[in-house]
Amino acid sequence: MRLIDDFGEEIEADLFERGWDLLDYFRGVRPWPQLVRLLRRLPMWSHYQSALLMDPELGERRAREEPPEDDAAPPPLAPLHYDLPALLMLRQIDVTKELIRTVASAFSTHAVPPLPPEPRPTTAEALARARADFDQIRDVLTRLGVQQ
Structure with a gap:
């Protein structure tokens, strides 16, 4: 529930734009694991993903983590959204x-x-x-x- 407490407005806005209602998860119409899966797949410019990227507390936590040591190239871009x-x-x-x-x-x-x-x-x-x-x-x- 911390996810909803911290980013409920953003999640609700993203779901509303897609024709869904966040209350469906509270009512038991839709399963909670589905919400988590959907949130992970939202594009970077969505309200939720943007809020995650701009969250100061999360940013501080990520900044304290050690960067990965492998010098591998970043993964290639997928053709999704490239029209x-x-x-x-x-x-x-x-x-x-x-x-x-x-x-x-x-x-x-x-x-x-x-x-x-x-x-x-x-x-x-x-x-x-x-x-x-x-x-x-x-x-x-x-x-x-x-x-x-």
């Missing part, structure tokens, strides 16, 4: 970055390196193909005697 307008906006950002680089190079004595493109969603198939390509390159390098 055509979102992909077109990402393309527009990349084109704008290239324009910035071109203008900066025009006023500089040397060429400005390109800015990295915005991350795009990656499918499991693309990840598997990239892994296979990487393994093939490692195999060739090993056969040539290159230490890795």
Whole structure:
């Protein structure tokens, strides 16, 4: 119940926007585990997730935790919520970055390196193909005697 005490208004607003009522959980119409599962899957810009990200007490607690030690790359972006307008906006950002680089190079004595493109969603198939390509390159390098 602490969840409802701390973030009840935000949860209620998110459920209301989706056509549900928080009181359904209190009345026993819907099971409580379902609410927890739904809250975990709300997007970052939802009222509840935004309140979690901006909660000072939770932020302090997370700041005291040790960061993970693995230097692994962040997980790839899933295609969920990446529709055509979102992909077109990402393309527009990349084109704008290239324009910035071109203008900066025009006023500089040397060429400005390109800015990295915005991350795009990656499918499991693309990840598997990239892994296979990487393994093939490692195999060739090993056969040539290159230490890795």
